[in-house]
Amino acid sequence: MIDGLIIMKRQLLQLIRLPEVLIFSTIQPVMFVLLFRYVFGGAIDTPGTDYVQLLMPGIFVQTVAFTVAATAIGLSEDMSKGLIDRFRSLPISRSAVVLGRTLGDATLNIVVLIVMGLTGVLVGWRPSSGALSIAAGFGMLLLFGYAMSWMGVLVGLSVRDTRVANSVVFLFVFPMTFLSNAFAPTTGMPKPLQYVAEWNPVSTMVAGIRSLFGLTNQFGATANSFPSQHPIAMSLIYIILIMVIFIPLSVQKYKKVSPR
Amino acid sequence: MLITAPAAAWETPNERANNGMAGAITPKPTATRKATEDRTATSRGRSLNGDFIGSEAIVITGEVIGVVIVSKKYAVVAENLVKTYGATRALDGLSLEVEEGTVLGVLGPNGAGKTTTVRILATLLAPDSGSAYVAGIDVNKDPQKVRELIGLSGQYAAVDETLTGWDNLVMFGRLYHLNANAAKERATQLLEQFSLTDAARRSIKTYSGGMRRRLDLAASLIIKPKVLFLDEPTTGLDPRGRLEMWDVIDELVKGGVTLLLTTQYLEEADQLADEIAVIDHGRVIARGTSDSLKKEVGGERLEVTVEQSKVAETAKLLSELTQSKAHIEEGLHRISVVAHGGSARLIEAVRALDAAQISPLDIGLKRPSLDDVFMSLTGHVAEEILEDVDSGAKNNKRGKRDKRDKRGNRK
Numbered sequence: 001m002i003d004g005l006i007i008m009k010r011q012l013l014q015l016i017r018l019p020e021v022l023i024f025s026t027i028q029p030v031m032f033v034l035l036f037r038y039v040f041g042g043a044i045d046t047p048g049t050d051y052v053q054l055l056m057p058g059i060f061v062q063t064v065a066f067t068v069a070a071t072a073i074g075l076s077e078d079m080s081k082g083l084i085d086r087f088r089s090l091p092i093s094r095s096a097v098v099l100g101r102t103l104g105d106a107t108l109n110i111v112v113l114i115v116m117g118l119t120g121v122l123v124g125w126r127p128s129s130g131a132l133s134i135a136a137g138f139g140m141l142l143l144f145g146y147a148m149s150w151m152g153v154l155v156g157l158s159v160r161d162t163r164v165a166n167s168v169v170f171l172f173v174f175p176m177t178f179l180s181n182a183f184a185p186t187t188g189m190p191k192p193l194q195y196v197a198e199w200n201p202v203s204t205m206v207a208g209i210r211s212l213f214g215l216t217n218q219f220g221a222t223a224n225s226f227p228s229q230h231p232i233a234m235s236l237i238y239i240i241l242i243m244v245i246f247i248p249l250s251v252q253k254y255k256k257v258s259p260r
Numbered sequence: 261m262l263i264t265a266p267a268a269a270w271e272t273p274n275e276r277a278n279n280g281m282a283g284a285i286t287p288k289p290t291a292t293r294k295a296t297e298d299r300t301a302t303s304r305g306r307s308l309n310g311d312f313i314g315s316e317a318i319v320i321t322g323e324v325i326g327v328v329i330v331s332k333k334y335a336v337v338a339e340n341l342v343k344t345y346g347a348t349r350a351l352d353g354l355s356l357e358v359e360e361g362t363v364l365g366v367l368g369p370n371g372a373g374k375t376t377t378v379r380i381l382a383t384l385l386a387p388d389s390g391s392a393y394v395a396g397i398d399v400n401k402d403p404q405k406v407r408e409l410i411g412l413s414g415q416y417a418a419v420d421e422t423l424t425g426w427d428n429l430v431m432f433g434r435l436y437h438l439n440a441n442a443a444k445e446r447a448t449q450l451l452e453q454f455s456l457t458d459a460a461r462r463s464i465k466t467y468s469g470g471m472r473r474r475l476d477l478a479a480s481l482i483i484k485p486k487v488l489f490l491d492e493p494t495t496g497l498d499p500r501g502r503l504e505m506w507d508v509i510d511e512l513v514k515g516g517v518t519l520l521l522t523t524q525y526l527e528e529a530d531q532l533a534d535e536i537a538v539i540d541h542g543r544v545i546a547r548g549t550s551d552s553l554k555k556e557v558g559g560e561r562l563e564v565t566v567e568q569s570k571v572a573e574t575a576k577l578l579s580e581l582t583q584s585k586a587h588i589e590e591g592l593h594r595i596s597v598v599a600h601g602g603s604a605r606l607i608e609a610v611r612a613l614d615a616a617q618i619s620p621l622d623i624g625l626k627r628p629s630l631d632d633v634f635m636s637l638t639g640h641v642a643e644e645i646l647e648d649v650d651s652g653a654k655n656n657k658r659g660k661r662d663k664r665d666k667r668g669n670r671k
Contacts, residue, residue, distance in 0.1 A: 006434045013431075014422045017463060039353070045628040082418035089382050090435050258385075 057209035058182030064145030071152025116183025129214030137212035141215040146241040153250035207231035335518040340392035352542035365533030373542040374522035411480030417472035470501030562599035565622040
């Protein structure tokens with residue numbers, strides 16, 4: 001565990017030595033907030049609710065979902081530079097490096113969410129629930145990001161090149177975040193896609209966060225399926241499921257990995 | 261308690277154990293080469309306390325005249341390692357041992373299995389079969405314990421480039437379970453030892469190749485390892501960086517570390533190693549000191565390049581002059597002969613050629629290279645594995661000698 005924290009500290013130290021990384025990893029979500037708020041915000045009709053109230057949970061979830069990319073790219077870089085070999089030759093537990101990496105990425109998520117939240121407030125985001133609910137919402141976001149990070153471990157250790165890690169993740173996460181209720185109502189989609197969108201963990205997360213932030217408008221939820229009726233429970237199930245599957249797989253992969 | 265039996269009576273460890281003598285050493289011959297003149301066959305076994313010890317049989321003209329017990333302790337032992345990647349047999353029954361406090365240079369071309377060997381010994385990779393012991397500990401059974409005793413420095417500088425040299429060493433120190441103060445103290449010492457103090461607070465990105473390698477080496481020395489593995493420590497360095505690295509390694513060796521070093525350069529093995537193991541296609545094909553290997557290669561060679569029409573004549577002339585067989589590379593119009601006597605032979609050759617009115621395009625003495633060692637040991641030029649995979653079967657049928665033409669292009 002201590003070893004994991006040392007690896008995590010290394011990642012945070014990187015942010016101090018190379019602050020550009022932190023700056024650019026926060027600029028992108030901030031840019032998304034501004035673009036969606038002012039470009040789509042005018043075009044999407046949201047009776048009874050400001051678009052920005054619906055948008056913010058969507059953008060939060062999208063951002064933490066992309067933790068999978070941060071982790072995958074970071075680990076595949078470490079691997080191509082031989083660092084993973086070095087770590088594996090040290091007398092530390094086989095889970096320390098991947099644990100440290102996921103904790104480091106989770107910490108980075110905290111910073112990013114704070115900056116995004118402040119930007120949101122500047123452009124009119126006002127969550128209407130109590131402080132406790134809001135805190136619970138952010139807690140769930142961090143947990144979801146952490147689960148996604150373990151997916152990233154497996155991807156990062158499996159691909160042979162950082163560029164591949166990047167493309168694989170985008171190919172997978174990009175549709176996942178858009179085939180959801182995050183930015184537009186799912187009611188406009190063809191019926192089969194609506195079902196996909198409703199069962200999509202991103203949708204359940206967005207719906208769950210929206211309700212924790214005090215919103216009732218869920219952008220769709222036409223199919224009356226279990227996930228759309230119990231988004232928080234369903235999200236937690238997804239989070240646990242992802243971790244139960246990917247943590248053992250990732251640690252197993254790390255034990256055997258070799259740069260080829 | 262020690263065994264003094266002729267080589268023929270050596271038994272495998274299991275047989276020895278069955279005979280109820282497992283308490284002594286259980287030697288078995290590891291040297292598979294023919295016993296010829298003046299060669300010593302070595303054997304080794306395991307003593308009660310788990311140390312590997314060895315004996316040497318003095319063999320003269322094919323007869324074992326006696327076994328001398330030299331209490332050699334082996335810090336690294338690899339037995340019959342096999343590792344395959346798909347159809348490629350990276351290691352094909354590789355065995356080697358490194359005596360405590362000595363340096364073994366593992367010499368071979370790309371793809372010979374050097375890195376795979378190091379990765380197995382350093383617990384990064386499990387072999388398909390075979391066993392390996394580092395400091396008496398089974399690498400497959402107790403890798404974590406092995407990791408506490410070894411240092412590894414790979415082909416590239418495996419350090420965090422974003423961080424400073426100091427950050428890296430402190431981090432690795434902590435990961436070796438030094439407390440914060442001890443880690444900082446050790447970092448300071450190592451930076452000093454490797455002349456990196458001035459660059460300590462700079463990001464690794466600003467380091468030269470040589471500095472990176474030195475830092476990488478420093479990181480592998482944090483716990484003062486019992487056994488150090490250096491995988492091609494100077495590959496990719498410029499000549500100055502290489503010399504610096506040699507100095508640094510030389511210092512370590514003087515400090516008494518057991519070192520297994522891989523390299524593609526005979527010169528490097530020559531410079532740093534007590535003993536050299538030449539490997540090819542995942543097996544050890546020769547072992548010995550640098551001198552004995554060079555003896556096998558035949559020392560310096562005289563190489564002459566002439567116009568095509570003069571090749572045969574020149575070959576005959578040089579062959580007579582040096583009393584040795586001339587090797588002709590047809591495509592390059594190059595003739596080479598073993599030249600005992602060095603520069604004196606060169607002068608004689610120039611005079612003889614002049615007298616025969618042959619004007620060479622190029623003439624010179626060549627010290628034995630890795631290619632020459634290979635040529636002499638295997639009859640074929642060191643091939644790279646990629647070529648093997650591309651056209652393996654074809655090359656094997658065609659006979660390997662003609663590949664020597666490629667040597668001009670080899671790095």
